[in-house]
Amino acid sequence: MSDVVSIDPRSGEVVEVVAVETGPAEVDRLAQAAAAAAQPLDALGRAARGALLRALADALEDRRADIVGVADRETALGTTRLNGELTRTTYQFRLFADVLDEGSYVEAAIDHAGDSPMGPRPDLRRMLVPMGPVAVFGASNFPLAFSVPGGDTASALAAGCPVVVKAHGAHPATSQLVFDVMSAAATAVGAPEGTLAIVHGVDAGARLVQHPAIRAVGFTGSLTGGRAIVELIEARPDPVPFYGELSSLNPVVVTPAAAAERAAEIGRGLGASVTLGAGQFCTKPGLSFVPTGPAGDSLVAEMAGSFAGVDPHVLLSERIALAYAEGIEQLTSTPGLTTVARGDAASGSGYVAAPLLLSAAAGSLPRAAHEELFGPVAVVARYTDETELLTALAELPASLTMTVHTGDEDDELPAAVTRALGDRSGRILFNGYPTGVAVTWAQHHGGPWPSTNTAHTSVGTSAIRRFLRPVAWQSAPQSLLPPELREADPGIPRRIDGVLVLPAGGR
Structure with missing residues (x-):
């Protein structure tokens, strides 16, 4: 296996060896660990996952000087730009924690048993649940906000999905540093082992995409790279969703x-x-x-x-x-x-x-x-x-x-x-310029092919929707239902018998 080297783009010279490319056995181990972490991470509940996200933001903020210094040496993007990007990155984690607190993202709906124009209906309850372990590919041009600690990682963790990140070869030292910071913070707040992992190398990324434990793939990069990942996914016996942000002219x-x-x-x-x-x-x-x-x-x-x-x-x-x-x-x-x-x-x-x-x-x-x-x-x-x-x-x-x-x-x-x-x-x-992409509840960062291959967004709170799937419970005992679907008010908006019901307090 080859060394993973960090290069200074200002000189084109190798500065350090960051790691060794991740081998097949290690990719398998990390993916299996992510699979084992999926149920415990979901079981933490929204409040604990929100605490995890805020802890990750705090840990990155505490290491701001180190992170910006390494990222500037490795990308030449400048400390002003990178400080702003790190601020955006920590904000994303905290915003998704707010999404978990607010809770409407699960789309909880309850239809009680009763008569209908079609005859008697059973008790039905539906909400969105985590999809499972997610593979995230870091982007070259945003070593923080769209890479290891980026929006894909933040939204997947918020959804309750463990994340295995394929570090981008253009900034491996930055990727490894922020991963180490985040991994330590996750452990400190009690996140399950396997919640976060990182792999290095093209072959490791390909193997990760095809691993049966991986249930979705997030990618920001070139159209060529996106197509290559789609081909890998289509070769799986069980193709999984691919969320790619690929190419855009922006007229x-x-x-x-x-x-x-x-x-x-x-x-x-x-x-x-x-x-x-x-x-x-x-x-x-x-x-x-x-x-x-x-x-x-x-x-x-x-x-x-x-x-x-x-x-x-x-x-x-x-x-x-x-x-x-x-x-x-x-x-x-x-x-x-x-x-x-x-x-x-x-x-x-x-x-x-x-x-x-x-x-x-x-x-x-x-x-x-x-x-x-x-x-x-x-x-x-x-x-x-x-x-x-x-x-x-x-x-x-x-x-x-x-x-x-x-x-x-x-x-x-x-x-x-x-x-x-x-x-x-x-x-x-x-009357503006498209290079500013605010991270907000109303933002949409996506579009028809070839800009993306999906109707979803990779920026803003709706990005969480990519890593969730709907499940309905029919005539289920209260004890077997998620808290969001039980009769007791869980503190989130829900649609009950067709009527939108706000939680106590009217949020």
Whole structure:
């Protein structure tokens, strides 16, 4: 088995050996331990799992300086960004603890025995229960919020599912550190052994996906990687749910009225959004539609300031850097695409890349501009009228987001754009930028294929729904029912005989 090494992307050099790739026997042991932990973790109940989540948040916060330091050395994302990401990460754990306290996520429903228009009915009670052990694949671009301590882990644990995380090879030292912190905290509050585990290595991840103990898989990464995992799942004798967040173009439309009113503001905002985190966000606005004419020209010129003559950006890994280099070579050689602005040429050691802004006519937009490319690159499509714009929008793939910038003089165009893209987007933004994804009760981070393969979200409280399954109890004795379905008020909202009943206290 090979060593798992941690590389500094600023230099491209190996800094330390973190671990040895996890072998088949160890993957099997960890998966079996997760299976053994499933029932005890569920039996802890909502209050104890909430305490577990808050303990994990506190433990990560206590090691903030160490975690941010290792993550910055390993990702080059900067301490400001990583401190913010760790804050988001601990907030996610605490928010899911609040979800457990509130309790409506179980969708408890009780229909008492009695007469119905179809005749007598039995006593039926239904709620959502944990699915079982979950495999989570850490993402390269969020070493905290979408990795070992990320939203998939937080929502699965909240649901009552043990988690085995496949650490991402781009930040193994960060992954191992936060796992060690979380594992110790889980043990300290009495979580069952096997509640949390970690594996390293591609082969270990593949074996984990196909292990019979694993009941669902959460993944954030490339479309290619997602398809590979789907193939592994389909080869199982018992395929399990796969929740993949995969690829997204995130189109932005600027109306003529918006460009006329605030060209400079929008141009700066778009440029900052594209280059944020070296363009390594799944919500990066990769394609923007801007009207032709002086106002649109001013907007693009302002946007170009985020690209022209700036220092090369450091990318997360060699694989991402190579893919970026190949991608921009293809784009710059594609007929119909013109370079608007480019950063200083990348040189020296490390995984560096020059930011790039390109332009094309919306009426003859090359297919290459429809593809997501990880890194600080974007295309501006210039449109002459509404017909040309809507025709171009009709050809776009589905995305996590769509954005419309509107002006005071707009009439029907924003509605027409929303109709054109709304059924192919998971989040519809107005006068903003998609790279900010708030963690809230109302958030949805998903969309039709190829952005995701599911109707669920990976951000926000509804993410817990991915790791739950419905069960109905018929004519069950009270002693055999979950507390949420017994006659006594469990302190959560329930639907009883068709009527929504709030708990005592009216929450």
